[in-house]
Structure formats: C-alpha cells, structure tokens
Ligand code: HEM
C-alpha cells in the first residue's frame with residue numbers, strides 16, 4: 010500500500026466506518042447457526058485426529074484398507090461446483106429474474122442428489138469390509154460422512170422447498186429473497202465442510 | 217416525518233389504541249399456547265427454571281438428610297447416585313442457564329428499546345423445548361431410571377457395560393434436546409442485540425447486562441457443540457455399538473473428558489457471566505451512579521468469554537501432558553483472573569463512590585461479593601498442585617463450587633428477582649420479608665457449605681451415600697445439614713414474598729428505584745408493545761438523561777411510534793443508525809407443535825421405537841416447512857422482472 | 859483529511875479497527891493451537907524435531923509471531939484511540955465517534971492482556987525442554 014492510501018485508511022473518517030452494517034436479522038441468524046454447526050464439525054474432525062494420534066500404531070486400524078480415492082474425488086467434483094448454480098440463481102433473483110432462480114435451484118438439486126447417490130454406492134461397497142461397529146475407525150468414518158450426508162439431505166430438502174415456492178410464484182423477487190440467500194449460505198457451508206472431510210478422511214491417512 | 221408543528225406529548229390516544237390492537241393478546245387458550253411476547257416467555261422461563269430449582273433443591277435436602285448422621289439408611293446407594301446426578305445436572309443445565317436466559321428474554325428487548333426479540337417464534341420454540349427437555353429428564357426419577365453417573369458423566373463409568381439401563385440415555389438425549397433450546401435462545405439474543413437496538417444506541421451505549429448476555433450467547437455458540445457431540449457419541453456407543461470411547465477397539469475414554477471440558481470450562485462462565493451482568497445492572501440504582509469503568513467491564517466480559525476457551529486442560533492433571541504445552545494453558549488460567557478481578561474492583565469502587573441505598577437487592581449483591589470472593593479464594597488454592605491432589609474429589613471441592621455457583625449465580629439471581637419484580641408484575645414486594653429471606657439464605661448458605669471445607673480436609677470423599685463414624689466428619693455433616701434447612705427456609709420466604717407481592721403488593725410505579733436503563737422508562741408491567749414511542753438514545757444511562765427521556769414524550773415522532781401494524785425498528789449493527797421498519801410475527805401455535813414433535817422424537821429414541829422417531833422427524837421437517845413457507849405477494853411488491 | 863474516503867479506503871479503515879480490537883485474541887488462539895498442537899503431537903511421536911526443524915524453534919516461532927501480531931494490533935488500537943481524541947470532524951455522528959473510541963480503548967486493554975498471556979506461556983520455553991513430562 011502506498012503512503013497516501015495508508016494515511017487515508019487510518020484517517021478518522023475511514024476508521025469510523027461502520028463494518029458490518031445493514032445485514033438483515035435472517036442473515037445474522039443463519040450465519041450464527043452455521044457458525045455453531047461449523048464448530049460441531051470441527052469437534053468431530055478434531056476427535057478423528059485425537060483418536061488417530063492417541064491410537065499410535067497403524068491407521069486405519071484392524072486391517073482396514075486405506076480409503077480409495079477415485080469415488081470421493083468424483084463426489085467432490087460433483088458437490089463443490091454445485092455452489093455455482095446456487096450463486097447464479099441467487100444473483101438472478103436479486104435482479105428479479107425468476108427463471109434463473111428456478112434453473113439454478115434445479116441444477117444444484119441434481120448435483121446434490123448425485124452426490125448422495127454416489128455416497129450410497131460407496132457405503133454399499135464398504136459395508137463388506139467394515140461397518141459402524143467394527144472399531145473406532147469405522148465409527149468415525151461412518152458417523153463423519155453420514156452426518157455430513159444428513160446435512161446434504163437437509164440442504165436438498167431446503168432447495169426442493171425453495172424450488173416449490175419458486176414454481177408456485179408470488180414468493181420471491183428482487184425485494185424478497187431472504188430465504189433464498191439463507192438456504193444458499195447453508196448450502197455453501199455444507200460444501201465447504203465436505204472439503205474438510207475429504208482432507209481428513211481420505212487424504213490425510215496418505216500423508 | 218412528524219408533520220405537526222406542536223408535537224403531542226408522546227403517542228396520542230389513537231396511536232395507543234392502534235398499538236394495543238396490533239400487539240395486545242386477548243386471554244384465551246390459543247393465545248396462552250401461542251404467545252410470542254418476550255415478556256410472557258421470559259416470565260415462563262423464570263417460573264419453569266425455578267420449578268426445576270425446587271426439584272433439584274429437594275433432591276439436595278434429601279441427600280443432606282441422609283448425610284446428617286453416619287450410616288443412615290434413608291436412601292439406598294442407587295437412589296443417592298441418581299439424586300446427586302439429577303441435582304447437579306438440573307442445577308447446571310435446567311436451572312442456572314435457563315433462569316438467566318429468562319431474565320435475558322424479559323429484559324434485553326426492554327433494555328435496548330425494542331418491541332420484541334429478533335425471532336419471536338423461535339423464542340417461543342426455545343421455551344417449549346426447554347420445558348419439555350426438563351420434564352423429559354425429571355420424569356425418569358420416579359421410575360428409578362434417572363441419570364446416575366455424576367453431572368459430568370465420565371466414561372467408562374457411564375458406558376453400557378458399567379451402567380446398563382436407560383439412566384445415561386436419559387442424560388444424553390435430554391441434554392441434546394435441551395441444547396436445541398439453548399442454541400436457539402443464544403442466536404436470538406445475539407441477533408436481537410445487533411439489530412433491534414433503539415436508534416442512537418451505539419455499542420458504547422449498550423447496557424452492561426446486554427453485553428453480558430451477548431457474550432454468554434457467543435460462548436454457547438462455540439462451546440455447546442462440544443457437549444452435543446460428546447453426548448451423541450456416548451449415545452451411539454451405548455445404543456448402536458460404536459467404539460468412540462472403547463480402548464479395546466481403537467477408541468479412547470479421554471476423548472469424553474476433553475470434549476466435556478472444552479464445553480464445561482466455558483460453561484462455568486456461561487452460568488456466572490449473565491449473573492454478573494445482573495450485578496452491573498442492579499448496582500447503579502442502589503449507589504445512585506453509573507458503574508465505574510464501563511469500558512473495563514466490557515473488556516472483562518469480552519476477554520473472559522474468549523480466554524475461557526483456552527483453559528480446559530487444567531481439568532486433566534492426571535493425563536501427563538508435556539510441561540511446556542501445559543504452561544500455555546496455565547498462562548491463560550492465570551491471566552483470566554485479571555478481568556474477573558477488574559469487575560469486582562469496579563463494583564467495589566462504585567459502592568465506595570456512590571451513595572448506598574440499602575434495600576433487599578443491594579443486600580443480595582453484598583452477599584454475592586462475599587460468597588463469590590470466598591469461592592474464588594478456595595479456587596486459587598487448587599492452583600497449588602500438591603493441594604489439588606490432596607483434596608481432589610473430596611468435600612472441599614463440593615464446598616468450593618457451591619460457593620462459586622451459589623455466590624456467582626444464585627445471589628445475583630435473587631437480587632434480580634427483587635429488583636425486577638415490580639417491573640415484571642407491577643407490584644412491590646414486602647421489604648421486611650425480603651430482609652428476613654436474605655439473612656436466612658445468607659446464614660444458611662455459610663452454615664451449610666463452610667463446614668464442607670473441613671469435612672473435605674478431614675478426608676471425606678464426595679459422592680458417598682453414607683460414611684462411618686470418623687473423627688471430625690459427623691459433627692460437620694450435621695452442621696451442614698442444619699445449614700441446608702436454614703437456607704431452604706430462606707428460599708421459601710423468597711417464594712412467599714413473590715406470591716405476596718403478586719397478591720397483595722402495592723402497585724409499582726414505572727420507576728420505583730430510579731434505575732438508569734430503558735426498562736424503567738416504561739410502564740410496570742410494560743404494555744405488550746413495550747414502548748408507546750421507541751426511544752432515541754443519547755447516552756449510556758437513557759433514563760437518567762433528559763434528551764433520551766423527552767424523545768419518548770414531547771419529542772416523539774411518528775416514525776418511532778409505528779402504530780399502523782405490529783412493527784418495530786431495525787438499526788445498524790455498531791452505531792445504531794436507523795435502518796428500516798419491520799413487521800413482527802403474530803402469535804402462533806407452530807412453536808408448540810414443533811417442540812411436541814421433537815419431544816416425540818426424543819422419547820421414541822429413548823425407548824428405541826425407531827419407526828416413531830422417523831415419523832416424528834418427518835413431522836419436524838413438515839412443521840418447519842409450513843412455518844417458513846413464504847406468503848404469496850403481488851409481483852410488483854416482489855419486484856419480478858422475468 | 860476532509861475529503862470523503864472511497865469505499866475501498868473505508869473497508870480498509872473498518873478492517874483495521876477490527877484488527878485493533880480482535881487481533882490479540884486471534885493471535886493468541888492461533889498461538890495456543892499451533893504451539894500446543896506441535897508440542898503435543900511431536901512429543902507423542904517420540905521425536906523432538908519436525909522434519910529437519912527442531913521442535914523448540916517451531917514452538918518459539920509460534921510464540922514470537924503471534925506476539926508480534928498482537929503488538930501490531932496494540933499499535934493500531936493506539937492509533938485509533940488518538941485519531942478519535944480530537945473534536946469531531948464534520949459528517950461523523952457523535953455516536954459513531956464514541957463507538958469507535960470505545961472499541962479502540964477495548965482493543966488497547968485486550969491486546970495488553972493477550973500479549974501478557976502469550977509472553978507468559980513463552981517464558982516456559984526458556985525453562986522446560988519441549989518434551990519433558
Ligand atoms: C440450594 C442448596 C444446595 C444444597 C443444599 C446442595 C447440596 C449438594 C449436595 C449435598 C451435593 C452432593 C455432594 C456429593 O454427594 O458429592 C451437591 C452436589 C452438587 N451441586 Fe449442590 N446444593 C445446592 C445448590 C446447588 C446449586 C445452586 C448448584 C448450581 C447452580 C449446585 C450444583 C451442584 C453440582 C454441580 C453438584 C455435583 C453433582 C455431582 O457430583 O455430579 N448445587 N450439592
């Protein structure tokens with residue numbers, strides 16, 4: 010930063026800038042909810058590392074194989090980009106464009122469902138090898154991914170509900186889209202958590 | 217916006233009538249079950265939490281009666297285990313926090329000059345969930361199926377091999393259920409304090425009680441997930457055979473303790489912080505001046521809230537950390553005493569510099585300072601590791617935490633009850649009766665708990681259902697029990713005082729104490745819309761300053777009366793600049809229905825009726841979907857282009 | 859100084875104030891996680907170096923860098939405190955100025971407190987070898 014802009018940024022006028030300002034109660038409510046949920050996932054992933062490092066020895070324990078990478082990477086490639094149509098839809102409705110809202114929501118719904126379907130096939134395969142009750146690794150694996158899957162399911166329910174309201178008409182427009190934005194925040198959060206899970210469960214044992 | 221040249225004093229008669237029409241609730245069954253008025257919900261929180269306090273108190277009296285004499289056989293060991301667990305769990309989770317949330321619910325919107333909480337229906341939901349979760353847990357006691365593993369439920373004691381039966385499932389599910397209410401309430405407090413403050417109430421004019429509630433709410437947001445996760449894992453381990461805490465299958469029992477204390481240490485402050493907020497709120501009225509060092513107290517509140525997350529490791533002496541990493545936590549444990557000290561000294565300075573008005577609330581504040589400081593002193597003794605090893609799990613610990621919790625929470629709560637009773641009920645209490653209550657409670661408290669230090673030093677362990685006739689034990693135990701009964705009589709007088717005030721009390725004026733915050737600028741009890749004219753705030757003590765007061769009277773403007781609808785104002789987060797007028801939701805039974813569906817869900821989980829649980833989960837989803845379904849609006853209003 | 863700053867400058871000013879208020883707290887949180895995590899995990903694995911780097915150095919960095927960040931926040935808070943001391947410039951509401959000044963004061967004290975914690979924990983580094991139990 011040049012000297013001039015530094016001086017400007019430290020002027021009384023700049024320092025007294027109100028930040029944040031003008032958010033709605035719904036936005037704050039959703040952000041706080043997502044914050045507490047994020048803390049929950051942080052504790053869950055923290056427990057994974059705690060048990061893993063306290064266990065010492067070989068990980069995964071009990072002769073379970075390293076998780077395979079291909080499918081989770083495909084799942085990632087399906088889920089993470091699903092935020093894009095959501096953003097596109099939200100930007101659309103902010104300008105009063107209901108078509109973009111509908112198409113965007115539908116695309117995100119499809120991608121999210123594909124993710125869940127892939128997860129189901131993964132479970133079906135893994136159940137032959139280990140389950141929730143095999144050992145603490147199995148418990149961690151299925152509870153972490155399952156809990157995230159539940160969040161995806163809740164997110165999908167929210168999106169379908171939005172889509173239904175959007176198709177009915179008379180629900181959203183340039184002046185009324187709080188619900189769309191809140192659901193979008195939730196959906197982006199679910200996506201971001203998946204990235205953390207991919208790292209923890211699938212990538213970190215290979216490090 | 218005010219177009220008249222000579223503004224009328226406050227709101228006109230028509231305005232008042234219209235406000236009444238939009239906000240008033242006619243007495244009916246539907247309005248009773250559907251109310252979203254934060255004042256009614258707040259009062260319900262207070263009454264319900266008091267009920268759980270009475271139940272937990274009766275459990276304590278039963279334990280003290282058993283322990284009055286050596287080898288008494290009033291209670292079996294199984295019963296004793298359930299009683300101390302329910303006592304501790306209920307005092308911590310079902311009394312202290314909900315009671316303080318009750319004060320918060322009643323007071324926060326009034327103190328910040330708003331007409332309700334940010335999410336009134338969520339508020340109602342929080343209350344119903346709290347009520348049901350409390351009943352869910354207490355209902356297990358008559359069946360002999362109550363939690364019995366102590367309030368911190370250490371595994372492996374609490375796993376399915378060592379504690380079969382429903383006991384610990386009631387604990388885990390009950391606390392998970394309750395967690396919904398606590399989280400919802402916290403989010404509501406934060407958003408309310410951020411967005412619904414009266415215009416002009418910038419952050420430097422926010423009452424200390426509101427700061428305390430908001431800091432508490434933030435602690436809940438970050439601490440409660442750890443407890444929820446812990447309980448969920450314990451439930452899964454017990455019911456569905458996972459192995460999180462099972463060392464034979466790569467699990468670890470210490471995981472429970474870590475997660476529990478990541479929550480538990482901040483929880484001590486979650487309990488005490490809003491109570492200290494009450495102290496800061498009550499003091500100005502009885503010292504006739506503002507609390508000394510506003511910024512320093514805000515600093516104390518904020519920094520305690522943050523640092524309390526960095527000290528949990530001191531609960532795990534026995535786990536063998538490297539000295540170096542232990543010292544990072546000790547540093548935090550040491551420094552956190554500074555902000556606590558700052559608050560105490562600020563209050564003492566306020567008392568010294570002010571003119572004391574000795575009324576019952578002030579007496580309880582003084583009782584608080586004495587008791588709390590004693591508790592802090594014995595707490596400092598634990599810092600000596602050798603001493604800690606000596607008294608760990610002895611009655612010394614029981615004495616210590618009762619000094620902290622009764623000193624740090626119950627005394628301020630009682631002060632708050634007397635102080636705000638006129639505002640909540642519109643009636644004054646009987647001063648003489650209140651003084652009797654104080655002296656009995658204070659004496660009883662010291663007589664009951666001081667001797668426990670001694671029996672602890674003589675080696676009496678905690679959580680024993682009886683003891684042999686050892687030297688030094690039986691006398692002090694008898695004294696303790698007598699003290700507990702004196703304390704109970706004191707509390708009974710508090711109850712009688714409240715009932716007497718409601719039945720026979722003198723009508724209370726709007727401002728019986730000369731308080732400084734906004735709740736004293738409106739009727740006692742306040743009208744359903746709180747303020748006929750929303751204030752324009754000019755200072756930290758709006759009720760004491762003329763411009764703020766006249767903003768509600770002769771300087772009233774139509775844009776702060778907002779009588780044509782159920783309306784209140786949004787203002788900006790930091791500076792309290794006016795942003796826009798918002799419509800608030802009406803009474804609804806949806807919150808009650810949603811809470812009922814959740815109750816069915818948790819009950820079905822408890823008894824392993826999984827199809828019912830699934831049906832209840834669907835009911836929950838459907839209720840929420842209906843609740844939030846967008847109303848149909850014309851396209852012009854929505855702003856639709858395509 | 860009377861020219862109205864643009865939106866970028868305002869954003870920078872607003873963020874600078876938050877750094878002044880919360881910088882110390884954040885730095886402490888990072889210090890605690892990194893220093894404790896590194897010490898605990900490395901010692902548990904029975905070594906006292908992370909790769910080629912001695913553990914002591916890593917922990918020392920996890921003390922010194924956060925301490926520097928906290929000092930930075932302290933300076934920022936001082937600056938904000940001084941910039942709000944004089945008479946109110948036109949166009950800034952009294953409430954806004956008062957609020958900023960209060961946050962600056964809060965930052966001053968809070969950063970001192972967190973600096974004290976970080977340094978107090980850091981002193982132990984001079985006393986204990988990293989893995990002594
Ligand atoms: C009202 C008067 C009270 C009396 C007479 C009382 C008495 C007792 C007794 C006898 C025990 C059992 C000690 C043992 O066997 O180890 C106990 C435990 C406990 N009390 Fe109280 N208590 C009172 C109020 C409170 C309050 C207000 C709180 C908290 C806000 C509280 C929190 C606890 C906790 C957390 C435990 C530990 C339970 C456990 O060991 O798991 N008590 N109390």
Ligand SMILES: [Cu+2]
Nearest residue numbers: 481527528531
């Ligand atoms: Cu602690």
